Amino acid sequence: GAGVSQSPSNKVTEKGKDVELRCDPISGHTALYWYRQSLGQGLEFLIYFQGNSAPDKSGLPSDRFSAERTGGSVSTLTIQRTQQEDSAVYLCASSYHNRGSTEAFFGQGTRLTVV
Amino acid sequence: AQSVTQLGSHVSVSEGALVLLRCNYSSSVPPYLFWYVQYPNQGLQLLLKYTSAATLVKGINGFEAEFKKSETSFHLTKPSAHMSDAAEYFCAVSDRGGANNLFFGTGTRLTVIP
Numbered sequence: 001g002a003g004v005s006q007s008p009s010n011k012v013t014e015k016g017k018d019v020e021l022r023c024d025p026i027s028g029h030t031a032l033y034w035y036r037q038s039l040g041q042g043l044e045f046l047i048y049f050q051g052n053s054a055p056d057k058s059g060l061p062s063d064r065f066s067a068e069r070t071g072g073s074v075s076t077l078t079i080q081r082t083q084q085e086d087s088a089v090y091l092c093a094s095s096y097h098n099r100g101s102t103e104a105f106f107g108q109g110t111r112l113t114v115v
Numbered sequence: 116a117q118s119v120t121q122l123g124s125h126v127s128v129s130e131g132a133l134v135l136l137r138c139n140y141s142s143s144v145p146p147y148l149f150w151y152v153q154y155p156n157q158g159l160q161l162l163l164k165y166t167s168a169a170t171l172v173k174g175i176n177g178f179e180a181e182f183k184k185s186e187t188s189f190h191l192t193k194p195s196a197h198m199s200d201a202a203e204y205f206c207a208v209s210d211r212g213g214a215n216n217l218f219f220g221t222g223t224r225l226t227v228i229p
Contacts, residue, residue, distance in 0.1 A: 003158075004158065031215075033214050039180040040124075041207065041221055042218075042220050043159075043219040044219075045217065047216060048214075048215035056215055060214075089127055091158060093158075099212055103164070103214075104214035106151075106158030106160070107158045108156065108157055108158045109158060
């Protein structure tokens with residue numbers, strides 16, 4: 001596709017349920033990132049994938065959060081046993097590489113609401 | 116440690132007036148600095164970036180920003196606001212490069228009054 005595609009655009013889930021968020025990056029981009037945007041706060045880095053290297057998971061807030069990237073393309077962010085504080089917009093981004101002032105292209109995000 | 120402070124979570128300007136969105140950063144090394152814009156229900160779009168090549172950086176849609184090391188600032192300006200500029204603007208800093216090392220400010224919502 002022309003840009004980063006995320007699905008679903010909106011997700012409402014009950015507390016304690018697991019959710020999966022999908023990201024389809026721009027074709028040819030080797031780097032993929034997940035960010036979280038909570039109300040009234042800036043973007044918070046979650047996880048970064050670069051090619052076949054081990055992901056940088058340093059931003060994941062708890063072990064309930066995990067992500068994988070299959071075949072170096074599509075990525076899925078999974079949140080287990082969701083809590084109300086997980087409610088946020090989850091943004092995915094991709095870039096050609098991850099050096100210097102590389103520009104990351106962002107998707108429209110998935111708005112997650114935990115009730 | 117690096118961080119970004121955006122002064123003013125909401126800024127309102129009249130159509131045609133000067134837009135000034137403030138960003139101050141903290142970084143232990145020469146930083147990479149960015150401004151992103153987020154229109155309603157859309158992802159972030161890069162407006163401009165500073166990479167040490169020039170202190171005055173011109174971006175898309177008539178925006179520009181000036182890197183001032185002495186003031187640790189990277190304020191975003193536009194001479195004349197348009198209605199279409201209404202959006203949320205985020206300043207970000209990276210000291211090591213790479214989008215996984217970006218630290219974002221909390222954003223400034225710009226309202227343009229007709």
